[in-house]
Amino acid sequence: MPSLSPGAPWYRRLHWQVLLSLLLGVAFGLAAVNLGWQEWARDWIAPFGTVFMSLLKFVALPMVVFSVINGIASIGDPRQISRLGGRALLWFLGSALVAIGTGLVFVTLLRPGDVLPQATSAQLLEAYAGDASLREASAGGMRTSGPLRFLVEAVPDNLLGAVGNNARMLQVVVAAVMIGWTLLLMPREQARPLLSLCESAGGLFTRLAHGVAMLSPVGVFALITATIVAISGEDPSQALRLLEALAFYVATVVAALAFHQFATYSLVIRFVVGRSPREFFKGIAPAQLLCFSTSSTSATLPVTIECCEKNLGVPPRIARFVVPLGTTVNMDGSSLFQAVAAVFIAQALGVELAAADYALLVGTCLVAGIGTAPVPGSGLVMLAMVLSALEIPVEGLALIIGVDRIVNMCRATVNAIGDSVVAVLLARFGDEDDEEEEGEGEAA
Numbered sequence: 001m002p003s004l005s006p007g008a009p010w011y012r013r014l015h016w017q018v019l020l021s022l023l024l025g026v027a028f029g030l031a032a033v034n035l036g037w038q039e040w041a042r043d044w045i046a047p048f049g050t051v052f053m054s055l056l057k058f059v060a061l062p063m064v065v066f067s068v069i070n071g072i073a074s075i076g077d078p079r080q081i082s083r084l085g086g087r088a089l090l091w092f093l094g095s096a097l098v099a100i101g102t103g104l105v106f107v108t109l110l111r112p113g114d115v116l117p118q119a120t121s122a123q124l125l126e127a128y129a130g131d132a133s134l135r136e137a138s139a140g141g142m143r144t145s146g147p148l149r150f151l152v153e154a155v156p157d158n159l160l161g162a163v164g165n166n167a168r169m170l171q172v173v174v175a176a177v178m179i180g181w182t183l184l185l186m187p188r189e190q191a192r193p194l195l196s197l198c199e200s201a202g203g204l205f206t207r208l209a210h211g212v213a214m215l216s217p218v219g220v221f222a223l224i225t226a227t228i229v230a231i232s233g234e235d236p237s238q239a240l241r242l243l244e245a246l247a248f249y250v251a252t253v254v255a256a257l258a259f260h261q262f263a264t265y266s267l268v269i270r271f272v273v274g275r276s277p278r279e280f281f282k283g284i285a286p287a288q289l290l291c292f293s294t295s296s297t298s299a300t301l302p303v304t305i306e307c308c309e310k311n312l313g314v315p316p317r318i319a320r321f322v323v324p325l326g327t328t329v330n331m332d333g334s335s336l337f338q339a340v341a342a343v344f345i346a347q348a349l350g351v352e353l354a355a356a357d358y359a360l361l362v363g364t365c366l367v368a369g370i371g372t373a374p375v376p377g378s379g380l381v382m383l384a385m386v387l388s389a390l391e392i393p394v395e396g397l398a399l400i401i402g403v404d405r406i407v408n409m410c411r412a413t414v415n416a417i418g419d420s421v422v423a424v425l426l427a428r429f430g431d432e433d434d435e436e437e438e439g440e441g442e443a444a
Contacts, residue, residue: 017217021218021293025222025228026228028225032225042229045221046222048221048222049219049222049225052216052223053223057298058208058212059209066198066201067202067305068325070198070199072180072181084426085325087429088322088325088326091422092330095264099264099332100339100366102260103253104358104361104362106340107339110255113348156174173327209306213286220289220293220294223293253407254407257337265418283307286303287300287307287416287417292412298327300416301324305323308420318427330419333415333418335365339362339365341400342387344400345393348399351392360389361386361390383397384397
């Protein structure tokens with residue numbers, strides 16, 4: 001039976017089983033492509049990945065609602081909630097700016113767009129022109145509704161409608177914060193039945209999430225196999241040529257993401273939090289590998305919260321408030337990707353960007369990162385908005401659509417790890433604040 005405990009034997013630890021499943025999925029997917037088993041893999045392997053994703057989505061949103069409500073209720077003092085939320089948003093903003101800057105440095109120095117042959121660019125534009133048009137149409141509404149669209153969409157007009165749509169995670173968090181805050185302001189006797197109900201429901205979905213997480217090895221194997229088959233299509237040699245042509249772009253994005261994850265986050269963990277980066281990444285490994293496989297921070301949310309609490313020692317009142325909030329607004333990986341992808345497309349199409357364009361790019365990527373839904377594929381829609389703001393042809397999306405699944409897996413992983421970093425940060429400073437308040441209370 002898989003285990004999340006770092007004290008379990010290595011062969012029972014969930015992250016090792018997930019990693020083995022990931023490698024087996026790659027090997028089996030490549031074998032299926034070369035042996036002509038694509039249809040068999042799509043019919044008999046891929047459905048298990050779909051079922052696994054459905055189970056993750058099933059527990060994710062209810063867990064967000066009850067985790068946020070219970071987290072706020074456990075804090076007790078509205079002043080602490082304001083302080084905790086304000087600090088979290090400041091960390092999210094600063095981390096996103098550093099991520100965007102890192103991406104721009106890598107793409108400017110390496111210039112992957114200059115390496116892409118014109119013949120390959122034309123081939124990709126022709127092959128994915130239809131998909132690019134769909135992304136542009138999805139982004140059209142965002143462009144015409146102004147830069148504060150994400151703020152308008154953050155407030156739900158129908159709670160059941162928001163809970164019934166995984167793409168509306170921000171609305172769910174806002175609704176849960178309003179409910180939790182109001183319960184704090186109500187008379188204790190009047191709020192106690194609802195608080196007890198939320199606590200029981202939170203425990204229920206936490207146990208369900210733990211059970212679903214134990215199925216990760218099977219789900220990851222199926223998802224990776226389906227991804228390899230989908231990328232290859234019916235012509236493995238064609239997929240190989242396209243992947244080779246875009247390998248430098250993928251390497252640039254992955255290198256920038258890896259630098260942000262292992263350099264920026266490690267420095268914060270070591271010098272700000274005062275903990276070992278190695279122990280941090282070891283503790284978050286199950287969520288990291290699961291997010292890499294599913295490409296979804298919202299689907300991985302239950303495991304991320306459990307890793308923060310059990311492996312990293314983050315108090316539940318902080319983990320269950322900060323991590324769901326970060327899942328909706330803390331998108332370091334997505335912001336970095338959008339900056340790199342926009343400049344890459346501009347380079348490939350021969351569009352020169354001035355200093356003012358880079359300033360606009362930073363601001364647009366920051367807003368787009370906040371507005372990106374924590375589900376696979378939403379990053380391309382927001383990228384279409386970024387390209388339009390810079391007056392780069394949106395058809396350039398066709399250059400990267402074919403390999404976006406690979407990049408999506410990496411940027412989603414950075415998103416999830418970023419949420420855990422902020423949770424660990426606030427756990428340390430939150431504990432210091434609690435000690436100071438207790439000392440003031442005793443002195444009084």
